[in-house]
Amino acid sequence: MSGKLRRTAAAGLVLAATLSACQASNDAAPSAPNAPVNVVTDPQAARLHGTLLDPPLPRPTQILRDTSGQPFSLANRPETELTVLFFGYTHCPDLCPTTMADLAVARSELPARLRNHVTVVFVTEDPKRDTPGSLRRWLDGFDPAFLGLAGGSQATKTMLDQLYLPPTRRLPNPEDPVQHPDDDHPQHHHGDYGVEHAGIVYAFGPGNRTVIYSGGITPDQYAADFTRLLDDTVPSSGP
Numbered sequence: 001m002s003g004k005l006r007r008t009a010a011a012g013l014v015l016a017a018t019l020s021a022c023q024a025s026n027d028a029a030p031s032a033p034n035a036p037v038n039v040v041t042d043p044q045a046a047r048l049h050g051t052l053l054d055p056p057l058p059r060p061t062q063i064l065r066d067t068s069g070q071p072f073s074l075a076n077r078p079e080t081e082l083t084v085l086f087f088g089y090t091h092c093p094d095l096c097p098t099t100m101a102d103l104a105v106a107r108s109e110l111p112a113r114l115r116n117h118v119t120v121v122f123v124t125e126d127p128k129r130d131t132p133g134s135l136r137r138w139l140d141g142f143d144p145a146f147l148g149l150a151g152g153s154q155a156t157k158t159m160l161d162q163l164y165l166p167p168t169r170r171l172p173n174p175e176d177p178v179q180h181p182d183d184d185h186p187q188h189h190h191g192d193y194g195v196e197h198a199g200i201v202y203a204f205g206p207g208n209r210t211v212i213y214s215g216g217i218t219p220d221q222y223a224a225d226f227t228r229l230l231d232d233t234v235p236s237s238g239p
Helices: 003-019 095-109 132-140 154-162 219-231
Strands: 051-054 063-065 071-073 082-088 118-124 147-150 169-171 194-196 201-205 209-213
Touching: 063 147, 063 154, 082 095, 082 219, 095 118, 095 219, 118 132, 132 147, 201 219, 209 219
Parallel strands: 082 118, 118 147
Antiparallel strands: 051 209, 063 071, 082 201, 169 194, 201 209
16 A cells, blocks of 8 residues: 555545544534544554554643643653543533543453553543533543543643544534533533543553544443553553
Protein backbone atom coordinates (compact mmCIF):
# COMPACT_ATOMS: atom_id res chain seq x y z
CA MET A 1 0.00 0.00 0.00
CA SER A 2 1.44 3.37 -0.97
CA GLY A 3 1.96 6.19 1.51
CA LYS A 4 -0.81 8.19 -0.18
CA LEU A 5 -3.29 5.34 0.15
CA ARG A 6 -2.34 4.78 3.77
CA ARG A 7 -2.92 8.46 4.54
CA THR A 8 -6.30 8.28 2.79
CA ALA A 9 -7.25 5.23 4.85
CA ALA A 10 -6.33 6.97 8.09
CA ALA A 11 -8.34 10.07 7.16
CA GLY A 12 -11.26 7.81 6.28
CA LEU A 13 -11.16 6.27 9.74
CA VAL A 14 -11.34 9.71 11.31
CA LEU A 15 -14.30 10.69 9.14
CA ALA A 16 -16.15 7.42 9.83
CA ALA A 17 -15.79 7.95 13.55
CA THR A 18 -17.01 11.51 13.23
CA LEU A 19 -20.13 10.36 11.43
CA SER A 20 -20.85 7.85 14.20
CA ALA A 21 -20.88 10.54 16.87
CA CYS A 22 -23.62 10.89 19.46
CA GLN A 23 -25.77 13.33 17.55
CA ALA A 24 -26.30 13.43 13.81
CA SER A 25 -26.98 16.71 12.09
CA ASN A 26 -28.96 17.41 8.93
CA ASP A 27 -26.11 19.63 7.81
CA ALA A 28 -23.28 18.37 5.67
CA ALA A 29 -20.75 16.28 7.54
CA PRO A 30 -17.50 18.03 8.42
CA SER A 31 -14.72 17.28 6.00
CA ALA A 32 -11.87 15.06 7.11
CA PRO A 33 -8.64 16.94 7.75
CA ASN A 34 -5.50 16.06 5.83
CA ALA A 35 -4.06 13.65 8.36
CA PRO A 36 -0.30 13.12 7.89
CA VAL A 37 -0.45 9.64 9.41
CA ASN A 38 -0.09 6.20 7.91
CA VAL A 39 -1.82 3.01 8.92
CA VAL A 40 0.84 0.52 9.99
CA THR A 41 0.64 -2.69 8.00
CA ASP A 42 3.35 -4.84 9.59
CA PRO A 43 2.39 -8.18 11.23
CA GLN A 44 2.77 -6.90 14.78
CA ALA A 45 0.26 -4.12 14.13
CA ALA A 46 -2.14 -6.66 12.65
CA ARG A 47 -2.40 -8.29 16.08
CA LEU A 48 -4.19 -5.21 17.37
CA HIS A 49 -7.94 -4.66 17.03
CA GLY A 50 -7.36 -0.91 16.84
CA THR A 51 -5.31 0.89 14.19
CA LEU A 52 -1.67 1.59 14.99
CA LEU A 53 -0.49 4.86 13.43
CA ASP A 54 2.90 5.57 11.93
CA PRO A 55 4.25 8.04 12.71
CA PRO A 56 2.49 8.12 16.07
CA LEU A 57 0.49 11.18 17.01
CA PRO A 58 2.08 13.15 19.84
CA ARG A 59 0.11 13.49 23.05
CA PRO A 60 -1.68 16.86 23.26
CA THR A 61 0.21 19.34 25.41
CA GLN A 62 -2.72 21.51 26.56
CA ILE A 63 -3.42 21.70 30.30
CA LEU A 64 -7.03 21.02 31.34
CA ARG A 65 -8.68 20.99 34.76
CA ASP A 66 -9.96 17.77 36.27
CA THR A 67 -13.11 17.39 38.38
CA SER A 68 -11.12 18.36 41.48
CA GLY A 69 -9.95 21.57 39.84
CA GLN A 70 -6.39 20.32 39.48
CA PRO A 71 -4.39 20.87 36.27
CA PHE A 72 -3.89 17.77 34.17
CA SER A 73 -1.45 17.29 31.30
CA LEU A 74 -1.90 14.42 28.86
CA ALA A 75 1.69 14.91 27.74
CA ASN A 76 3.23 14.66 31.19
CA ARG A 77 2.36 11.06 32.08
CA PRO A 78 4.47 8.10 33.26
CA GLU A 79 6.33 6.27 30.50
CA THR A 80 4.65 2.99 31.40
CA GLU A 81 1.11 4.42 31.29
CA LEU A 82 -1.45 3.68 28.60
CA THR A 83 -3.57 6.83 28.37
CA VAL A 84 -6.99 6.31 26.78
CA LEU A 85 -8.66 9.51 25.57
CA PHE A 86 -12.26 10.20 24.53
CA PHE A 87 -14.23 13.41 23.95
CA GLY A 88 -17.95 13.52 24.73
CA TYR A 89 -20.61 14.72 27.14
CA THR A 90 -22.76 13.19 29.88
CA HIS A 91 -26.11 13.96 28.22
CA CYS A 92 -25.14 11.82 25.24
CA PRO A 93 -27.92 9.34 24.38
CA ASP A 94 -25.78 6.47 23.18
CA LEU A 95 -22.12 6.58 22.14
CA CYS A 96 -20.59 8.14 25.27
CA PRO A 97 -22.18 5.87 27.90
CA THR A 98 -21.59 2.83 25.70
CA THR A 99 -17.93 3.70 25.17
CA MET A 100 -17.32 4.41 28.85
CA ALA A 101 -19.05 1.18 29.86
CA ASP A 102 -16.97 -0.83 27.38
CA LEU A 103 -13.73 0.75 28.62
CA ALA A 104 -14.73 0.11 32.24
CA VAL A 105 -15.34 -3.58 31.52
CA ALA A 106 -12.09 -3.81 29.55
CA ARG A 107 -10.11 -2.24 32.37
CA SER A 108 -11.71 -4.57 34.93
CA GLU A 109 -10.66 -7.59 32.85
CA LEU A 110 -6.98 -6.71 33.08
CA PRO A 111 -4.74 -8.16 35.79
CA ALA A 112 -4.02 -5.64 38.53
CA ARG A 113 -0.41 -5.12 37.42
CA LEU A 114 -1.67 -3.85 34.05
CA ARG A 115 -4.93 -2.23 35.17
CA ASN A 116 -2.99 0.19 37.35
CA HIS A 117 -1.18 1.43 34.25
CA VAL A 118 -4.32 2.24 32.25
CA THR A 119 -5.71 5.75 32.69
CA VAL A 120 -9.01 6.50 30.98
CA VAL A 121 -9.55 10.23 30.36
CA PHE A 122 -12.95 11.63 29.41
CA VAL A 123 -12.99 15.24 28.17
CA THR A 124 -16.44 16.82 28.36
CA GLU A 125 -17.28 19.10 25.46
CA ASP A 126 -20.33 20.39 27.35
CA PRO A 127 -18.91 22.13 30.45
CA LYS A 128 -22.04 24.26 30.91
CA ARG A 129 -24.05 21.21 31.95
CA ASP A 130 -21.17 18.93 32.92
CA THR A 131 -20.13 20.66 36.11
CA PRO A 132 -17.25 19.04 37.99
CA GLY A 133 -19.66 17.42 40.44
CA SER A 134 -22.06 16.07 37.83
CA LEU A 135 -19.22 14.80 35.63
CA ARG A 136 -17.61 13.07 38.60
CA ARG A 137 -20.88 11.34 39.57
CA TRP A 138 -21.42 10.22 35.97
CA LEU A 139 -17.93 8.77 35.63
CA ASP A 140 -18.17 7.05 39.01
CA GLY A 141 -21.06 5.05 37.60
CA PHE A 142 -18.58 3.41 35.21
CA ASP A 143 -15.26 3.39 37.07
CA PRO A 144 -14.21 5.69 39.93
CA ALA A 145 -10.67 5.61 38.52
CA PHE A 146 -11.75 7.36 35.29
CA LEU A 147 -10.53 10.95 35.00
CA GLY A 148 -12.85 13.74 33.89
CA LEU A 149 -11.54 16.93 32.31
CA ALA A 150 -13.33 20.16 31.45
CA GLY A 151 -13.23 20.87 27.72
CA GLY A 152 -15.40 22.96 25.44
CA SER A 153 -12.65 25.57 25.31
CA GLN A 154 -10.06 26.96 22.93
CA ALA A 155 -7.61 24.48 24.41
CA THR A 156 -9.73 21.53 23.38
CA LYS A 157 -10.35 23.05 19.96
CA THR A 158 -6.60 23.02 19.53
CA MET A 159 -6.40 19.46 20.81
CA LEU A 160 -9.03 18.30 18.33
CA ASP A 161 -7.13 19.99 15.53
CA GLN A 162 -3.88 18.34 16.59
CA LEU A 163 -5.65 14.96 16.63
CA TYR A 164 -7.08 15.59 13.15
CA LEU A 165 -10.66 15.66 14.41
CA PRO A 166 -13.37 18.14 13.41
CA PRO A 167 -14.51 20.70 15.98
CA THR A 168 -17.30 19.92 18.39
CA ARG A 169 -20.55 21.81 17.85
CA ARG A 170 -23.87 22.25 19.61
CA LEU A 171 -27.06 20.96 18.01
CA PRO A 172 -30.13 22.93 19.14
CA ASN A 173 -32.60 20.34 17.82
CA PRO A 174 -31.09 16.87 18.17
CA GLU A 175 -32.84 13.97 16.50
CA ASP A 176 -32.25 11.64 19.45
CA PRO A 177 -33.78 12.51 22.83
CA VAL A 178 -31.41 14.23 25.25
CA GLN A 179 -30.48 12.17 28.30
CA HIS A 180 -30.57 13.91 31.68
CA PRO A 181 -28.26 11.90 33.93
CA ASP A 182 -28.46 14.31 36.87
CA ASP A 183 -32.20 15.03 37.07
CA ASP A 184 -32.27 14.77 40.85
CA HIS A 185 -29.73 17.55 41.25
CA PRO A 186 -31.61 20.83 41.92
CA GLN A 187 -28.85 23.09 40.56
CA HIS A 188 -28.43 21.24 37.29
CA HIS A 189 -29.77 23.16 34.30
CA HIS A 190 -30.07 20.72 31.44
CA GLY A 191 -31.28 22.39 28.28
CA ASP A 192 -32.50 20.27 25.42
CA TYR A 193 -29.58 20.48 23.03
CA GLY A 194 -27.17 17.88 21.76
CA VAL A 195 -23.44 17.98 21.13
CA GLU A 196 -21.94 16.60 17.94
CA HIS A 197 -18.48 15.25 18.57
CA ALA A 198 -15.99 12.80 17.15
CA GLY A 199 -16.32 9.15 18.11
CA ILE A 200 -12.68 8.03 18.09
CA VAL A 201 -10.99 6.52 21.13
CA TYR A 202 -7.27 7.28 21.28
CA ALA A 203 -4.81 5.07 23.15
CA PHE A 204 -1.39 6.61 23.74
CA GLY A 205 0.82 3.75 24.82
CA PRO A 206 4.34 3.09 26.03
CA GLY A 207 7.00 3.22 23.37
CA ASN A 208 5.42 6.32 21.81
CA ARG A 209 2.65 4.29 20.15
CA THR A 210 -0.74 5.66 19.12
CA VAL A 211 -3.72 3.38 18.48
CA ILE A 212 -7.13 4.62 17.38
CA TYR A 213 -10.50 2.89 17.67
CA SER A 214 -13.29 4.00 15.39
CA GLY A 215 -16.18 1.90 16.67
CA GLY A 216 -17.35 -1.69 16.88
CA ILE A 217 -14.71 -2.68 19.45
CA THR A 218 -15.78 -5.03 22.25
CA PRO A 219 -14.49 -4.84 25.84
CA ASP A 220 -12.58 -8.09 25.27
CA GLN A 221 -10.86 -6.59 22.24
CA TYR A 222 -9.93 -3.42 24.13
CA ALA A 223 -8.54 -5.58 26.95
CA ALA A 224 -6.52 -7.70 24.53
CA ASP A 225 -5.00 -4.62 22.90
CA PHE A 226 -4.25 -2.94 26.23
CA THR A 227 -2.49 -6.12 27.35
CA ARG A 228 -0.36 -6.22 24.19
CA LEU A 229 0.52 -2.54 24.50
CA LEU A 230 1.55 -2.87 28.14
CA ASP A 231 2.81 -6.41 28.58
CA ASP A 232 6.34 -5.77 27.31
CA THR A 233 6.84 -2.64 29.41
CA VAL A 234 5.20 -3.43 32.77
CA PRO A 235 7.22 -5.89 34.90
CA SER A 236 5.36 -9.07 35.86
CA SER A 237 6.08 -8.23 39.49
CA GLY A 238 5.10 -4.59 39.08
CA PRO A 239 2.30 -2.85 41.04
